[in-house]
Structure formats: structure tokens, C-alpha cells
Amino acid sequence: MASEDAVGKTEESAAVSTIVNLAEEAKDFGEGVKAPNPAFLTISKSLVAGGVAGGLSRTAVAPLERLKILLQVQNPHSIKYNGTVQGLKYIWRIEGFRGLFKGNGTNCARIVPNSAVKFFSYEEASKRILLIYRQQTGNEDAELTPLLRLGAGACAGIIAMSATYPMDMVRGRLTVQTDKSLTQYRGIFHALRTVFVEEGPRALYKGWLPSVIGVVPYVGLNFAVYESLKDWLIKSKPFGLVEDSELSVTTKLACGAAAGTVGQTVAYPLDVIRRRMQMVGWKDAASVVTGDGKTRAPLEYTGMVDAFRKTVRHEGFGALYKGLVPNSVKVVPSIAIAFVTYELVKDILGVEMRISD
Structure with missing residues (x-):
């Protein structure tokens, strides 16, 4: 025992x-x-803020975005859309309420990561450019100039555009297709796979060059004008708009609207050419009905310069600004909402770093 x-x-x-x-x-x-790295959390929150800003701003103006694209690729011999109001009414009558938002799901699937990458890339590019600028000038208190902000915005736009371009390409086709189109893209991934198989991988990047060239002034000017205008308002405090070095939401919306107007006016012709190049090779866009009832093949483009030349020759210089009115109406609230939403979401998530910082 x-x-x-x-x-x-x-x-x-x-x-x-x-x-x-x-x-x-x-x-x-x-x-x-170890607890999550603070830098990782900041990056994640910044990406989330950028994604939310992009999705919310684009959904708010989705009908105008679709009408803009339809006007850009519309054949001059078979005009269906004569203006913003008439165009929206026509879409509503033919396709109903859902027609106004056709392609918006694809657009958001593209713009959410695009916006997230764009805002984050701008902040990172700004920090690095500012560091180099201070080293070169020997002034530790130097701030970014409008030209340097333009460069940072251009870098951000190129990175974001290149990363999500195939989504933009198929979004354009989903937006243009109708119930009568022979090939019906059922969604984003079906469109990506169909274009890849039928037209080859390079087709996913049709119109990439004018897109990248166009994004330099567009995104660059958006950030440069927005940030510079905010700085000017805070420092000069005109009309009593600023109190305690903080802008109101309304004032920030106005800054965003001004930035969007300047950027899109400069870059718009490149956007038109990009859309037209994206339609090349799509068999449902291979023929159009002219005014006399005959069928005519659309123009084929060998490149960006050729697309510019043929568009101006056959339709006039004004064709480069087709859809500008609905795009202008769209851009003002879209860019404004995006900038303000980005900063508000970052405040909610507790990210102290602002774009200006």
C-alpha cells in the first residue's frame, strides 16, 4: 500500500x-x-478610408457616370443621347431605374481598391518627396509646394490606375452593353475571362497609355488644388471661413469641387480616347447603324495618336469633349465627397495623419 x-x-x-x-x-x-504594429494599423485604416471614400463618392453619381461613357462612345450617325437630362430620361424609359446604375457594381469593385491605393500612395509619395525637398533645401520646416503636390498626385494616380486598369476596361464594356448585345457579360469576372480568352491578355490594357497620361494632370491637379487651396484658406483666413486653423466640412467640399473641376477639364480628352480604344475589338461594337439605315463599321485605332487624329478628323475637335457636361456635374460632388469622406473616416478610425501632414 x-x-x-x-x-x-x-x-x-x-x-x-x-x-x-x-x-x-x-x-x-x-x-x-506582439500587438499589431502601429504602422500596419495606420496603413490599414488609411486604405479602408480611401476605399470607403471612393465607393461612396462614385455610387452617389453613378447615373451621370454611365451617361458620360455612353456619350463618349456614341456614334455621331446614330445619336440617342442629346444631353444630360434627355440622356437620363432615355435610360430611365428604356432600361428603368436599374439602368441608371448599370455597371456601378463593377465600378465600385474597381474604384474601392483604386481609391484606397491612390490616397495611400499620395500620402507615401508626399512624405518621401517632402523628405528629399527638405534635404535639398536644408530647411527642416519646408512644406510641399503646389508643384511637388502635383508630382505626388501624379505618382499616386499612375500606381492606382495601373493596378486596377483591367477592372476599368471591363467596367466600360459592362456600362455600354445593352439587352440587344450579342455577347452578354454576366459580371466583372465573366467579362475579364471573356476578354482574356477571346481578345488576349493585352486587350485588358487597351487604352492604358492615354489613361496613364490623363491621370497625371487629373489626379495630380486634384490633390494639388485641394491641398493648396486648403493651405491658402487656413493661412490667409479670407471671408472668415476659417476658425482655429480648421476648415468646415462645407469649405472642404468646396475645395474638393474646385479641384475636381480643374482636373477633369484638363484631362477629359484623354478619357474620351481611352474609352474609344477600350471598345476596339469588341464584336458587339463592330457595327453601327447610320442615319440612312445602313450598317457601318466603327473606326479602328492603331494607337493613342491615331485615335486622336481620326476622332478629330471625322467628328471635329468637339468630339474630344463628348459627355463633358454630365461629367462636370458628376465630378464636382464626386471629388468633393471623396476628399471629405476620406478625412472623416480617418478621424473616425483614429488616424491622426491627414493628407496635408
Whole structure:
């Protein structure tokens, strides 16, 4: 019995020892697990803020976005859309309420990551450009000039555009297709796969060059005008708009509207050419009905310069600004909402770093 008791005590002691060791190991493991890196959290929150800003701003103006694209690719011999109001009424009558938002799901699927990357890339590019600028000038208190902000915005736009361009390409086709189109893209991924198989991988980047060239002044001017205008208002405090170095939401919306108007006016012709190049090779856009009822093949473009030349030759210089009115009406609230939403979401998420910082 004594030996059995001894064995029992030994086993009990061993069990207790094992439990203690496991507890200590668990404690050590818990202490070894590090909390999320603050920089990682800041980056994640910044990306989330940019994505929310992009999705909300584009959904708010989705009907105008679709009408703009339809006007851009509309054949001059078969005009269906004569203006903003008439165009929206026509879409409503033919396709109903859902027709106004056709392609918006694809647009948001593209613009959410695009906007997230764009805002984050701008902040990172701004920090690095500012660091180099201060080193070159020897002034540790130097701030970004409008030209440097333009450069940072251009870098951000190129990175974001290139990363999400195939989504933009198929979004254009989804927006243009109707119930009568021979090929029906069922969604984003079906369109991506169909274009890839039928037209080749390079087709996913049709119109990329004018897009990149256009995004330099567009995104660059958006950020440069928005930030510079905010700085000017804070420093000069005109008309009593600024109190305690903080702009109101209304004033920020006005700054965003001004930025969007300047950017899109400069870059719009490149956007028209991009859309037209994206339609090349799509068999549902391979023929159009002219005014006399005959079928005519649309123009084929060998490149960006050729697209510019043929568009101006056959339709006049004004063709480069087709859809500008609905786009202008769209851009003002869209860019304004995007900038303000981005800053508000970052405030909600507790990210102290602002674009200006």
C-alpha cells in the first residue's frame, strides 16, 4: 500500500509539475505575441478610408457616370443621347431605374481598391518627396509646394490606375452593353475571362497609355488644388471661413469641387480616347447603324495618336469633349465627397495623419 501511495504521489507530483510548466510556457507564449504594429494599423485604416471614400463618392453619381461613357462612345450617325437630362430620361424609359446604375457594381469593385491605393500612395509619395525637398533645401520646416503636390498626385494616380486598369476596361464594356448585345457579360469576372480568352491578355490594357497620361494632370491637379487651396484658406483666413486653423466640412467640399473641376477639364480628352480604344475589338461594337439605315463599321485605332487624329478628323475637335457636361456635374460632388469622406473616416478610425501632414 505504501508503495502504491508513493507511486500515486509521484504521478500527482508529475502531473502538477506538467501543468505548471504548461502554464508557464503559455504565459511566455502570450508575452511573446506582439500587438499589431502601429504602422500596419495606420496603413490599414488609411486604405479602408480611401476605399470607403471612393465607393461612396462614385455610387452617389453613378447615373451621370454611365451617361458620360455612353456619350463618349456614341456614334455621331446614330445619336440617342442629346444631353444630360434627355440622356437620363432615355435610360430611365428604356432600361428603368436599374439602368441608371448599370455597371456601378463593377465600378465600385474597381474604384474601392483604386481609391484606397491612390490616397495611400499620395500620402507615401508626399512624405518621401517632402523628405528629399527638405534635404535639398536644408530647411527642416519646408512644406510641399503646389508643384511637388502635383508630382505626388501624379505618382499616386499612375500606381492606382495601373493596378486596377483591367477592372476599368471591363467596367466600360459592362456600362455600354445593352439587352440587344450579342455577347452578354454576366459580371466583372465573366467579362475579364471573356476578354482574356477571346481578345488576349493585352486587350485588358487597351487604352492604358492615354489613361496613364490623363491621370497625371487629373489626379495630380486634384490633390494639388485641394491641398493648396486648403493651405491658402487656413493661412490667409479670407471671408472668415476659417476658425482655429480648421476648415468646415462645407469649405472642404468646396475645395474638393474646385479641384475636381480643374482636373477633369484638363484631362477629359484623354478619357474620351481611352474609352474609344477600350471598345476596339469588341464584336458587339463592330457595327453601327447610320442615319440612312445602313450598317457601318466603327473606326479602328492603331494607337493613342491615331485615335486622336481620326476622332478629330471625322467628328471635329468637339468630339474630344463628348459627355463633358454630365461629367462636370458628376465630378464636382464626386471629388468633393471623396476628399471629405476620406478625412472623416480617418478621424473616425483614429488616424491622426491627414493628407496635408
